[in-house]
Amino acid sequence: MSRIQVGLIGAGGVARGLHIPGFALCEDAEVTIVCDADQAAASATGIARTCARYQDLLQENVDAVVIASPNHTHAPIVHAAAAAGKHILCEKPLALHLDEARSMLAAAEKAGVVHMTAFTYQFTPAVRYLRRLVQSGRIGRVRSVRAAYLMALSPHLLGWRSLKQYAGSGVLADIGSHLIHLTRYVVGEFASVTASQQRFRDDSESDVEDWISLLARFQNGACGTLEISRICPGRGAGISEDMFIEVYGSEGSAAFSLQDPWRLRVALDEDGRDPTRLLSTIDVPPEFLKLAGSPRDIHAHDARWGYRFDQAYQFIQSIRAGQGRTPTLEDGVRCQSVMEAALASCVSGMWTEVRA
Numbered sequence: 001m002s003r004i005q006v007g008l009i010g011a012g013g014v015a016r017g018l019h020i021p022g023f024a025l026c027e028d029a030e031v032t033i034v035c036d037a038d039q040a041a042a043s044a045t046g047i048a049r050t051c052a053r054y055q056d057l058l059q060e061n062v063d064a065v066v067i068a069s070p071n072h073t074h075a076p077i078v079h080a081a082a083a084a085g086k087h088i089l090c091e092k093p094l095a096l097h098l099d100e101a102r103s104m105l106a107a108a109e110k111a112g113v114v115h116m117t118a119f120t121y122q123f124t125p126a127v128r129y130l131r132r133l134v135q136s137g138r139i140g141r142v143r144s145v146r147a148a149y150l151m152a153l154s155p156h157l158l159g160w161r162s163l164k165q166y167a168g169s170g171v172l173a174d175i176g177s178h179l180i181h182l183t184r185y186v187v188g189e190f191a192s193v194t195a196s197q198q199r200f201r202d203d204s205e206s207d208v209e210d211w212i213s214l215l216a217r218f219q220n221g222a223c224g225t226l227e228i229s230r231i232c233p234g235r236g237a238g239i240s241e242d243m244f245i246e247v248y249g250s251e252g253s254a255a256f257s258l259q260d261p262w263r264l265r266v267a268l269d270e271d272g273r274d275p276t277r278l279l280s281t282i283d284v285p286p287e288f289l290k291l292a293g294s295p296r297d298i299h300a301h302d303a304r305w306g307y308r309f310d311q312a313y314q315f316i317q318s319i320r321a322g323q324g325r326t327p328t329l330e331d332g333v334r335c336q337s338v339m340e341a342a343l344a345s346c347v348s349g350m351w352t353e354v355r356a
């Protein structure tokens, strides 16, 4: 079996921290070339072959590309990669707006390539087990969801992430896209949202929101709140930032925190039916600690980081199988649809339907 050759586009933080180590664990795949507009960044990866233009990388004999460059570059690169017949792993948020995201999905589908959106936190053990608890009916009918993604402003958030023309929106696109995908993954599709946003940075280097909150209604009748903020001193940045999702159902509850990815807090069975009982902490069952077949040693990395490498494994497995699995570009489009409805609601002040 020949090794799957991967071309990496963008050699910044996420490429170095997540994609390169993730593919290094996949014995049947290798990153053979790196493209970055900044040649010093490309060379710093240690991967011998580099180029400065993605158009040149797409001429190379690679089976797949990882698009890990800033948000505004995702759409043109996805279109070009699909036209070149390359399998695609594209970073989140998929696009700057919904129509752009839809055209990217259509291009990938037309080309018949395997496609994936890098909603990395889907691979968190506690999230996978939380979804299982919801889907198996252990917490009954979901009534409400309380979710948040909170972090402190850090220097890496300056630069392109602070300008609409490169990022699409601010904290919503950057980390809210993760929270929206995970909430969909666990609870189901959004039906409508209303939202409010605020920009606290008042320098000319930023024209986007630093805080946004959504009230949401889901297609299954559940309701919820999502708060997304990068102005929370003490909430950390990078590995220490926190995201949580709490799901309250007719038969019980379950709550996940990104800071404790091998455990859940739950009230299930008797505890779920007795209003005097409080949430208690349980371990995630061992089969959820990594994807089945993943080459990863679960003890080799900090529990808050290692699961991220399963994303590369799933991408390679999907290419081998000739079929993508969630999170695909369609998940990227659905997330974009929720973000677009939230931003429209911030302007209109009205509840806004999430377009399918």
Ligand SMILES: NC(=O)c1ccc[n+]([C@@H]2O[C@H](COP(=O)([O-])OP(=O)(O)OC[C@H]3O[C@@H](n4cnc5c(N)ncnc54)[C@H](O)[C@@H]3O)[C@@H](O)[C@H]2O)c1
Pocket: 009, 010, 011, 012, 013, 014, 015, 035, 036, 037, 038, 041, 052, 053, 054, 068, 069, 070, 071, 073, 091, 092, 093, 118, 119, 120, 121, 174
């Ligand atoms: N999945 C995750 O958990 C996760 C984490 C961080 C970032 N991201 C996403 O990854 C993407 C990159 O984020 P980052 O933090 O690595 O940014 P970064 O600023 O650290 O790196 C981006 C790199 O892309 C390069 N670049 C810019 N334009 C380019 C082009 N046209 N062609 C090739 N290279 C180009 C830059 O020179 C830079 O080296 C963003 O879309 C971001 O939202 C995802």
